[in-house]
Amino acid sequence: MPPAVETKALTRVFHPKKKKEGKSVTALAGVDLRIEQGELFGMLGPNGAGKTTLLKILSTLLLPTSGKAYVAGFDVETQFQAVRKRINMVSGGEISGYGLLTVKENLWMFTQFYGMKSQLALQRIDEMLDQFGLADKKDEKVRALSTGQRQKMNVIRGFVTDPEIIFLDEPTLGLDVNASRTIREYIVDWVGKRKDRTVLLTTHYMAEADQLCGRIAIIDDGRILACDTPENLKKMVKTSTMLKLDTTHLENKQGLSSIRGVEKFTFTDNPENNMTSLRFVLEDEAAVSDIVSSVIAGGAKILGLRKTEPTLEDVFIKLVGKGFE
Amino acid sequence: MAVTNDLRTFKNAAWLGWQMEANWTDPFLFATYSIVRPIAGTLILVFMYLVITNGETETAFFSYMYVGNAFYMFVAEVLFGVTWVIHDDREHFMTLKQVYIAPIKFYVYVFGRSAIKIAIVSIGVLITLAFGVFVLGVQVGSGGVDVPLFVLSLLLGLSMLLVMGLAMGGLTFLTAKHEGGINEGVAGVFYVLSGVIFPITVLPHWVQGISMALPVTYWMEAIRRGLMPDAMSEIAKGTGLEGLSNLELVGALLLSAFAFLVLSVAVFKYADKVARRKGKIDWTSAY
Ligand SMILES: Nc1ncnc2c1ncn2[C@@H]1O[C@H](COP(=O)(O)OP(=O)(O)O)[C@@H](O)[C@H]1O
Ligand SMILES: [Mg+2]
Numbered sequence: 080m081p082p083a084v085e086t087k088a089l090t091r092v093f094h095p096k097k098k099k100e101g102k103s104v105t106a107l108a109g110v111d112l113r114i115e116q117g118e119l120f121g122m123l124g125p126n127g128a129g130k131t132t133l134l135k136i137l138s139t140l141l142l143p144t145s146g147k148a149y150v151a152g153f154d155v156e157t158q159f160q161a162v163r164k165r166i167n168m169v170s171g172g173e174i175s176g177y178g179l180l181t182v183k184e185n186l187w188m189f190t191q192f193y194g195m196k197s198q199l200a201l202q203r204i205d206e207m208l209d210q211f212g213l214a215d216k217k218d219e220k221v222r223a224l225s226t227g228q229r230q231k232m233n234v235i236r237g238f239v240t241d242p243e244i245i246f247l248d249e250p251t252l253g254l255d256v257n258a259s260r261t262i263r264e265y266i267v268d269w270v271g272k273r274k275d276r277t278v279l280l281t282t283h284y285m286a287e288a289d290q291l292c293g294r295i296a297i298i299d300d301g302r303i304l305a306c307d308t309p310e311n312l313k314k315m316v317k318t319s320t321m322l323k324l325d326t327t328h329l330e331n332k333q334g335l336s337s338i339r340g341v342e343k344f345t346f347t348d349n350p351e352n353n354m355t356s357l358r359f360v361l362e363d364e365a366a367v368s369d370i371v372s373s374v375i376a377g378g379a380k381i382l383g384l385r386k387t388e389p390t391l392e393d394v395f396i397k398l399v400g401k402g403f404e
Numbered sequence: 405m406a407v408t409n410d411l412r413t414f415k416n417a418a419w420l421g422w423q424m425e426a427n428w429t430d431p432f433l434f435a436t437y438s439i440v441r442p443i444a445g446t447l448i449l450v451f452m453y454l455v456i457t458n459g460e461t462e463t464a465f466f467s468y469m470y471v472g473n474a475f476y477m478f479v480a481e482v483l484f485g486v487t488w489v490i491h492d493d494r495e496h497f498m499t500l501k502q503v504y505i506a507p508i509k510f511y512v513y514v515f516g517r518s519a520i521k522i523a524i525v526s527i528g529v530l531i532t533l534a535f536g537v538f539v540l541g542v543q544v545g546s547g548g549v550d551v552p553l554f555v556l557s558l559l560l561g562l563s564m565l566l567v568m569g570l571a572m573g574g575l576t577f578l579t580a581k582h583e584g585g586i587n588e589g590v591a592g593v594f595y596v597l598s599g600v601i602f603p604i605t606v607l608p609h610w611v612q613g614i615s616m617a618l619p620v621t622y623w624m625e626a627i628r629r630g631l632m633p634d635a636m637s638e639i640a641k642g643t644g645l646e647g648l649s650n651l652e653l654v655g656a657l658l659l660s661a662f663a664f665l666v667l668s669v670a671v672f673k674y675a676d677k678v679a680r681r682k683g684k685i686d687w688t689s690a691y
Contacts (some may be wrong), residue, residue, distance in 0.1 A: 140685050141681075141683045141685075142677075142681045160507065164507040168502075175499050175502065179424060188416050189506065191413075192503070192507070192513075193507060194409055
């Protein structure tokens with residue numbers, strides 16, 4: 080059984096339209112990835128990391144610059160027809176759809192492009208609209224839907240054809256809590272019930288990756304920095320101590336990184352309430368007292384200090400040396 | 405199996421096309437768009453003809469021009485129509501990528517979407533012809549209608565136009581906003597060089613050589629010979645193609661259409677590949 084997805088030194092470079100307009104961007108820089116059939120796999124990375132580019136290549140929309148990508152064992156570059164039969168893709172945050180068709184018509188048309196039997200398609204569309212709380216929108220024109228409803232419709236469009244492998248590009252981007260939860264629960268349920276189906280989703284929500292995915296690849300700047308189960312990833316920072324520190328506005332933060340025992344730290348200044356939030360990954364808990372002294376010496380007051388459980392964000396900070404947003 | 409799939413793709417795409425075309429909230433607007441507009445365009449031409457020739461509409465040459473103009477509507481509409489399908493799906497509905505990655509032949513989808521446009525233009529062409537025959541005395545049917553010649557060349561011509569439209573649609577993969585430039589250029593070339601409203605014999609000799617390579621030239625001639633054999637044999641100066649028998653004419657149409665088909669398929673495949681390489685399939689001008 081070939082892996083659901085396999086890439087070998089996959090690289091994608093975007094060239095500017097005109098030579099003068101800036102430099103080339105390397106969106107993917109030699110990505111090696113192997114996702115087995117039946118996995119719910121997450122690509123976690125900040126904006127611009129290369130997630131969408133990877134999914135476009137895997138779904139045959141875009142060609143690699145170099146390297147190879149296989150989906151269900153087929154080369155996306157040359158055997159794209161075989162790939163297309165086995166996949167579907169949904170991109171979050173976009174409001175696509177034929178506005179003048181009804182929701183049901185729009186979904187039905189796509190099922191026909193995937194060769195589904197009419198009756199099965201209609202039945203499954205009804206079921207899924209129900210599950211996504213869109214049953215009452217079935218006969219409404221797509222253009223009358225809210226952004227969130229359109230996005231749910233597109234998620235249905237992706238799953239309704241029962242693809243072997245589905246690519247979900249930030250499926251909950253910009254959605255409210257309820258809509259996000261509906262979609263997340265559906266995804267987990269879908270792979271859970273079908274052992275031979277594979278989901279590859281991208282997200283820049285750490286909690287989403289942590290909660291949904293069996294394995295996660297952390298991607299930044301076109302490179303995969305780590306790839307493992309959420310638990311194992313968090314073990315990477317287990318020997319470290321995570322510290323959250325809120326202070327009044329702290330002007331000078333340079334000194335903090337040279338304190339012994341500080342592995343990495345990030346901060347955000349909040350000018351609204353004149354506060355600074357810092358987050359440390361510490362090799363040695365003893366550093367805490369030095370940090371506190373340094374902050375006070377810097378003229379700021381400590382508002383809160385606490386040790387935290389390691390999260391994927393800490394893993395990311397440890398790997399990249401910067402926070403997420 | 406594959407044929408069943410293509411038929412299903414075609415059927416659904418045609419259905420979608422119909423939903424879009426018939427989606428005019430106002431039937432009056434729909435009628436205006438698909439019927440009144442082509443006739444108005446024709447009337448402008450008729451008027452110019454009358455002013456310039458100070459003349460008669462019941463001549464063989466007027467019929468030549470009138471019929472050519474009517475059938476040229478197919479050329480313009482099909483070439484633009486196919487391009488618009490791709491443009492609309494990409495920029496307006498943002499569904500192009502969803503259709504593109506579906507396990508269908510993309511061109512079958514595009515042809516299906518365009519089929520309805522052809523049907524609507526056909527109504528316009530029919531009404532224009534009827535208006536010409538009954539009001540202006542255009543000599544369609546004089547000397548009978550050569551039905552096999554007409555039907556055969558009509559089908560051949562429409563298929564050829566669809567494939568050329570696909571090639572130009574492929575090129576719009578690569579262009580930014582809707583740049584009608586290529587289409588207008590190509591449609592314009594056919595208008596001037598293919599004997600649409602005047603015989604190619606009025607063109608300089610070397611330009612006629614280009615005309616003879618264009619399938620639309622043979623198509624126009626074949627359509628006219630099919631619809632009004634008498635008027636065509638009456639045109640004194642000839643059309644530049646009078647040396648060809650009907651069979652030779654259809655042969656020339658087939659041959660040139662085939663050459664254009666091969667060319668168009670190559671252009672489309674190339675454009676498709678470049679579009680995938682450059683990431684243009686889901687490109688929108690907002691990016
Ligand atoms: N079509 C394109 N042309 C030029 N640069 C692009 C294009 N698509 C993506 N990029 C660049 O490639 C990098 C990765 O983008 P993307 O894959 O969209 O990241 P993500 O989905 O993780 O936010 C970014 O720097 C982005 O600006
Ligand atoms: Mg993205």
